[in-house]
């Protein structure tokens with residue numbers, strides 16, 4: 321559904337659309353947005369506010385997307401995270417130079433890119449650190465404590481099942 325900047329469906333002023341089903345009519349300053357949960361999540365606040373504003377004849381807000389980065393899991397204990405955090409070129413160069421800090425960050429799976437200019441990713445995490453950061457971010461974004469506990473409990477159950485399987489296989493090989 322094509323929407324205007326306030327996420328109202330074009331030619332249907334009483335209908336708003338967000339998430340995967342919505343396509344912003346955009347304009348040169350507003351490129352097409354990806355069909356991701358991050359976009360849907362941010363649009364939800366605007367649609368809620370604009371619905372209230374439409375009902376109460378108040379001015380509506382134009383949706384503005386703020387990219388917070390990308391995260392993905394790679395197996396159960398590894399992942400990749402990119403964060404659009406500006407990194408001063410001097411800091412990036414200093415970290416890349418051989419030295420204890422550079423070695424430490426490399427071992428932890430942290431990369432800094434000094435070429436950040438609004439579109440590129442400034443900080444990249446890889447490996448177990450990225451997996452941990454991804455899970456922490458998912459937990460943090462759960463709307464209620466109950467959901468946080470349920471999600472964490474699900475992960476703990478899954479980890480314990482996998483551990484039992486690994487130990488069972490190891491015991492089987494030892495016989």
Ligand SMILES: Cc1cc2nc3c(=O)[nH]c(=O)nc-3n(C[C@H](O)[C@H](O)[C@H](O)COP(=O)(O)OP(=O)(O)OC[C@H]3O[C@@H](n4cnc5c(N)ncnc54)[C@H](O)[C@@H]3O)c2cc1C
Pocket residue numbers: 338339340341355356357358359360391
């Ligand atoms: C495999 C996969 C992996 C993904 N991974 C990521 C990721 O890592 N990060 C990320 O940001 N995004 C990811 N996405 C995209 C993300 O899931 C979507 O962008 C996001 O869920 C969109 O939210 P939404 O509310 O628009 O739609 P949905 O989450 O699809 O919600 C729509 C809801 O409406 C319900 N519905 C449909 N028709 C009707 C009807 N007629 N009546 C009543 N209810 C109805 C559906 O059952 C559904 O619950 C992934 C998508 C897929 C498929």
